[in-house]
Amino acid sequence: MVKSVPEGGNWKDIPDTIPSKRLEQMRESFNRGEGSRSTYYGRLRRCDPAYTISTYFSRPGNGCHIHYEQDRVLSLREAARLQSFPDSFVFLGSQTAISTQIGNAVPPLLAYQIAESLGPAGVFVDLFSGAGGMGLGFKWAGWTPVIANDVHATYLSTYARNVHDNVLIGSIASAEVFEKLLNAAQCARSDGRPFWVLGGPPCQGFSTAGNQRSMEDPRNHLAWDYVRFLENARPDGFVFENVTGLLNMESGRVFAAIQKAFSSVMPSITSAILSAHQYAIPQRRKRVILVGARNRLDWRPPVPVTSLQPAPALFADLPRAVSVQDALDDLPRLSPGQDGCDLTYTSVPRTKYQAFMRGCLSAAEYLRSAGQQRLPSSG
Numbered sequence: 001m002v003k004s005v006p007e008g009g010n011w012k013d014i015p016d017t018i019p020s021k022r023l024e025q026m027r028e029s030f031n032r033g034e035g036s037r038s039t040y041y042g043r044l045r046r047c048d049p050a051y052t053i054s055t056y057f058s059r060p061g062n063g064c065h066i067h068y069e070q071d072r073v074l075s076l077r078e079a080a081r082l083q084s085f086p087d088s089f090v091f092l093g094s095q096t097a098i099s100t101q102i103g104n105a106v107p108p109l110l111a112y113q114i115a116e117s118l119g120p121a122g123v124f125v126d127l128f129s130g131a132g133g134m135g136l137g138f139k140w141a142g143w144t145p146v147i148a149n150d151v152h153a154t155y156l157s158t159y160a161r162n163v164h165d166n167v168l169i170g171s172i173a174s175a176e177v178f179e180k181l182l183n184a185a186q187c188a189r190s191d192g193r194p195f196w197v198l199g200g201p202p203c204q205g206f207s208t209a210g211n212q213r214s215m216e217d218p219r220n221h222l223a224w225d226y227v228r229f230l231e232n233a234r235p236d237g238f239v240f241e242n243v244t245g246l247l248n249m250e251s252g253r254v255f256a257a258i259q260k261a262f263s264s265v266m267p268s269i270t271s272a273i274l275s276a277h278q279y280a281i282p283q284r285r286k287r288v289i290l291v292g293a294r295n296r297l298d299w300r301p302p303v304p305v306t307s308l309q310p311a312p313a314l315f316a317d318l319p320r321a322v323s324v325q326d327a328l329d330d331l332p333r334l335s336p337g338q339d340g341c342d343l344t345y346t347s348v349p350r351t352k353y354q355a356f357m358r359g360c361l362s363a364a365e366y367l368r369s370a371g372q373q374r375l376p377s378s379g
């Protein structure tokens with residue numbers, strides 16, 4: 001199946017001589033006019049950013065995850081790069097747990113640009129922290145992590161290994177965990193620097209990709225736990241991150257309810273939809289961000305630094321978005337299922353992005369030169 005899909009192609013390129021119940025069903029539903037599922041069994045285009053790196057990028061049939069020139073899906077390391085996790089970031093756990101940590105994360109480079117947009121660096125409590133995509137980006141921007149909480153011990157071991165070792169395992173819905181987090185918040189408040197809370201509560205219940213987009217989904221209640229935490233911890237500000245499916249859930253009523261709840265604890269809140277490809281990240285990942293601050297009424301989203309080509313007039317002057325090839329073409333050839341983390345690079349960094357991923361450039365240095373993707377010496 002994978003071999004028959006050309007660069008930029010999808011399930012429609014797979015001949016019906018290859019038996020597959022799933023493809024038969026897809027063809028039938030397509031013929032009934034029920035959507036084209038144009039990314040399914042998709043092969044990436046080398047010159048464009050990737051589609052959203054979801055938690056199931058290791059399966060070809062659920063999105064556009066086939067390597068642009070090798071007959072296999074993305075490796076864990078490649079997917080992590082497309083999410084802007086540097087090569088030195090060590091993910092712990094099973095393959096499935098690692099895919100989930102990668103797919104769930106806020107790209108650290110996006111988090112970095114959000115952190116920079118908030119004003120002076122402060123201290124932060126990282127709720128629903130996962131592996132620490134958001135936390136790492138804030139750390140890059142000079143912020144200090146205080147405590148991270150997640151219900152999954154494995155994700156927190158990744159967090160502790162790469163971001164900060166004060167982690168608390170358990171559900172925020174448990175009174176004991178909630179209390180411990182509040183105690184940590186109290187210390188953070190007395191630090192003197194701005195104190196913020198970060199968190200992207202689980203999104204499956206909100207996602208348009210799932211079919212449980214209901215206010216009754218218990219996972220959605222975690223957003224209210226987040227509000228309750230802000231009420232009690234009284235930080236200077238918060239960042240809430242989620243999938244864009246949240247915006248049209250229950251015809252917009254869920255997002256309206258969330259905005260109302262958050263604004264009841266923070267006088268000024270602003271929402272924005274951020275597209276990762278506009279922030280020098282090789283991926284078209286869109287996320288809703290809600291920022292609230294106690295003393296500032298003027299938060300503006302970070303300014304885009306790259307744009308898809310051809311660019312809309314507003315962004316016509318920006319350098320082109322970082323492509324999949326810009327991100328990956330110094331990595332070794334792999335056979336299907338091989339991760340390749342232990343293999344050496346095939347060349348010196350060919351692009352600024354690769355230099356950033358290898359730790360040769362900081363986030364700030366990389367962003368200063370994000371317009372010049374290919375390096376002259378790369379051949």
Ligand SMILES: C[S@@+](CC[C@H](N)C(=O)[O-])C[C@H]1O[C@@H](n2cnc3c(N)ncnc32)[C@H](O)[C@@H]1O
Nearest residue numbers: 104105106128129130132133134150151171172
């Ligand atoms: C969208 S992910 C967050 C990703 C993270 N912000 C990052 O950038 O890497 C949501 C996280 O919430 C965690 N979670 C789910 N239920 C929870 C609960 N009841 N209490 C605390 N964390 C929970 C999940 O394990 C998952 O890691």
